[in-house]
Amino acid sequence: MLKIIVCIKQVPNTDNVQFDWKKGALVRKGIENITNPDGLHAIEQALAIKEQYESHITAITMGPPQAEETLREAYALGVDNCVLITDKRFAGSDTYITSKILHKAIKHLGNFDIVITGFETLDGGTSQVSYQLAEFFDIPHFTQVDRLEISGTSVIIQRLYGHEYQKVKTDLPMLIAVKKELNSVRHARLIDIKVSFDKKITILNMEDIGGSAEEYGFSASPTKTLEGEVVRHKRKQERFEGTSVEKIEKLVGKLKKYGIIKY
Amino acid sequence: MKANECKGIFVFTEIQDHEKILDGALELLSKGRELASKLNEKLYAVVFGLNVEQYLPKIESFGPDVIIHNKETKDPQTLKHYNCEIFPDMWEELIKKYLPSIVLFPATEAGTDLSARLAQRFATGLTAHCSDLEIDDLEDYGTNLLIMKRPAFSGNLSASIICPDKRPQMATIQQGVFKQQPVENPQKPEYIAIECKHQLEKLRIVNVESPTRYQRECVPLERSNLIVAGGRGMGSKGNFEKLFNLANLIDAEVGATRVPVFNEWCDQERMIGQTGKVVKPDLYINFGISGQIQHTTSIRESKRIISINTDPKAKINDISDYIINEDAVSFIEALIKRIQQEKKQFCEK
Numbered sequence: 271m272l273k274i275i276v277c278i279k280q281v282p283n284t285d286n287v288q289f290d291w292k293k294g295a296l297v298r299k300g301i302e303n304i305t306n307p308d309g310l311h312a313i314e315q316a317l318a319i320k321e322q323y324e325s326h327i328t329a330i331t332m333g334p335p336q337a338e339e340t341l342r343e344a345y346a347l348g349v350d351n352c353v354l355i356t357d358k359r360f361a362g363s364d365t366y367i368t369s370k371i372l373h374k375a376i377k378h379l380g381n382f383d384i385v386i387t388g389f390e391t392l393d394g395g396t397s398q399v400s401y402q403l404a405e406f407f408d409i410p411h412f413t414q415v416d417r418l419e420i421s422g423t424s425v426i427i428q429r430l431y432g433h434e435y436q437k438v439k440t441d442l443p444m445l446i447a448v449k450k451e452l453n454s455v456r457h458a459r460l461i462d463i464k465v466s467f468d469k470k471i472t473i474l475n476m477e478d479i480g481g482s483a484e485e486y487g488f489s490a491s492p493t494k495t496l497e498g499e500v501v502r503h504k505r506k507q508e509r510f511e512g513t514s515v516e517k518i519e520k521l522v523g524k525l526k527k528y529g530i531i532k533y
Numbered sequence: 534m535k536a537n538e539c540k541g542i543f544v545f546t547e548i549q550d551h552e553k554i555l556d557g558a559l560e561l562l563s564k565g566r567e568l569a570s571k572l573n574e575k576l577y578a579v580v581f582g583l584n585v586e587q588y589l590p591k592i593e594s595f596g597p598d599v600i601i602h603n604k605e606t607k608d609p610q611t612l613k614h615y616n617c618e619i620f621p622d623m624w625e626e627l628i629k630k631y632l633p634s635i636v637l638f639p640a641t642e643a644g645t646d647l648s649a650r651l652a653q654r655f656a657t658g659l660t661a662h663c664s665d666l667e668i669d670d671l672e673d674y675g676t677n678l679l680i681m682k683r684p685a686f687s688g689n690l691s692a693s694i695i696c697p698d699k700r701p702q703m704a705t706i707q708q709g710v711f712k713q714q715p716v717e718n719p720q721k722p723e724y725i726a727i728e729c730k731h732q733l734e735k736l737r738i739v740n741v742e743s744p745t746r747y748q749r750e751c752v753p754l755e756r757s758n759l760i761v762a763g764g765r766g767m768g769s770k771g772n773f774e775k776l777f778n779l780a781n782l783i784d785a786e787v788g789a790t791r792v793p794v795f796n797e798w799c800d801q802e803r804m805i806g807q808t809g810k811v812v813k814p815d816l817y818i819n820f821g822i823s824g825q826i827q828h829t830t831s832i833r834e835s836k837r838i839i840s841i842n843t844d845p846k847a848k849i850n851d852i853s854d855y856i857i858n859e860d861a862v863s864f865i866e867a868l869i870k871r872i873q874q875e876k877k878q879f880c881e882k
């Protein structure tokens with residue numbers, strides 16, 4: 271039986287985020303939270319493995335209590351077990367500390383064969399966590415995996431690496447970071463959202479994973495974010511007036527002037 | 534590593550396709566030179582590759598104080614490509630030995646891999662996709678800190694990120710953010726040649742077949758002088774295709790925000806922005822783009838910007854020379870017709 275851990279994250283749907291200039295903060299109200307898209311592909315990858323090899327899939331996420339929503343979605347998609355890592359003392363963790371927490375939490379859950387993460391997140395967008403997690407565990411890390419064949423503890427992987435398409439061999443345990451382009455993973459149906467609400471979610475906090483408050487959260491994070499500054503652009507900002515046809519004429523005029531339409 | 538014992542700047546001088554030095558690496562050597570001079574510390578170019586000697590004269594012209602490179606390996610394949618089981622170990626050793634205060638990486642596949650692994654090994658901070666770098670003193674945090682700028686949230690906010698206590702301070706930077714500036718009359722650098730102790734067949738990940746070359750679709754947006762770009766406002770894949778029709782007519786390249794890429798209206802290679810490409814065309818015409826900072830940081834060097842958007846108050850207007858308040862789809866259709874008609878008339882004449 272393969273033990274698979276999938277790391278997913280709930281993120282604000284940043285495409286619609288508004289900034290409140292007076293309060294100087296993000297307007298959190300009315301922003302929907304979604305499961306990070308790469309995370310859905312990670313779950314999908316785990317399910318694809320399970321279809322081929324007998325597996326047990328645990329989805330984990332680190333975040334505030336409402337991140338439970340994302341785990342309900344994971345249940346609905348077909349994972350076997352869900353773990354929410356949540357503690358006020360984890361708030362403000364940067365990627366290094368996030369990886370450290372995920373590492374300790376996964377260790378707390380026992381042995382595993384494969385960790386699957388997304389490649390990047392919509393909000394952080396750093397793509398650091400998967401590499402750092404692999405380093406914490408000291409296990410091989412793969413991205414852009416196209417195909418994998420497991421026999422015993424040995425794996426053969428076809429992947430894109432740099433500008434090469436490779437067929438490589440390694441041993442379990444390993445980590446795979448999934449991005450959406452190359453893995454042609456299908457999206458699972460939301461089998462039954464209702465059932466997902468009756469399932470148990472294991473909660474882990476700092477006492478469970480061990481360590482002290484100084485090791486986690488904002489204060490322990492090596493990077494600090496300072497206040498934002500407004501970036502101003504200086505441009506002509508000339509508006510085209512008139513009817514649509516007049517605007518087209520004006521644009522064509524500019525395109526000729528700049529030598530873009532030339533005969 | 535402690536701040537007071539670290540000095541100097543390392544640049545990951547990445548070799549692209551085992552045939553040339555990555556442009557992004559030369560840009561970082563230029564920025565690194567500027568920062569090192571300001572700090573009065575050494576700039577180290579660190580370069581590993583096959584037949585690495587061939588790259589050294591070019592690297593010298595960017596004025597590093599020290600060039601660290603590999604000695605030739607017995608098996609030429611060993612350092613031919615970036616390898617995630619070899620490069621991080623060699624780098625770890627170098628960082629432990631020379632204690633740099635700053636390490637800069639191009640935000641490529643290899644740079645992302647290497648930087649994230651090293652940050653973990655040294656329990657230090659790493660800031661991804663920076664849009665600017667500066668050295669400054671900050672009252673609450675210390676002197677000579679690397680200030681790493683990057684777009685924040687949405688709107689037109691840029692955040693400064695620092696790594697005040699841990700060393701090295703590390704950042705990845707997208708290709709095209711800085712300029713390549715070879716120095717005049719560069720001094721002869723000090724050379725350090727190191728041995729690669731790894732052997733491919735002893736690694737945990739081994740090839741079972743010889744790899745095949747994968748030709749990625751290459752869209753030369755960075756070098757294009759004329760770009761037509763679309764965002765969510767194009768509405769659908771079918772509508773987005775119209776950008777290609779227009780581009781064909783006027784010999785332009787097609788670019789996009791993150792939204793069309795996510796919606797699979799176009800390829801990842803066309804994404805412009807903080808996590809995409811940096812462009813500097815003579816003219817950037819955009820349709821249905823709101824102008825979030827993650828996109829605009831990477832188009833701000835365009836000579837002229839023309840924006841078509843239904844929202845008269847769209848943020849993209851701040852950065853535009855010409856503002857056209859119209860529906861993107863009907864406008865692009867009309868524009869295509871108009872240009873076709875003009876071409877036809879001309880041919881008939």
Ligand SMILES: Cc1cc2nc3c(=O)[nH]c(=O)nc-3n(C[C@H](O)[C@H](O)[C@H](O)COP(=O)(O)OP(=O)(O)OC[C@H]3O[C@@H](n4cnc5c(N)ncnc54)[C@H](O)[C@@H]3O)c2cc1C
Binds near residue numbers: 394686766824841
């Ligand atoms: C860490 C991080 C990294 C990111 N990296 C990038 C990046 O590299 N590149 C990038 O682009 N984004 C990036 N983003 C996302 C970025 O913040 C914006 O969400 C994105 O650029 C918005 O794209 P858009 O302008 O197409 O869509 P929207 O912001 O949704 O804007 C759509 C615009 O279209 C207009 N519109 C709608 N209908 C029409 C119509 N019929 N005709 C004309 N106009 C119309 C609307 O008025 C609006 O202005 C990143 C975000 C994060 C958090």
Ligand SMILES: Nc1ncnc2c1ncn2[C@@H]1O[C@H](COP(=O)(O)O)[C@@H](O)[C@H]1O
Binds near residue numbers: 331400
């Ligand atoms: N808080 C978190 N909880 C669980 N997984 C995470 C968390 N943050 C990041 N990850 C995983 O790491 C991947 C890369 O994230 P990032 O480095 O932030 O771009 C994500 O796709 C997730 O799989």
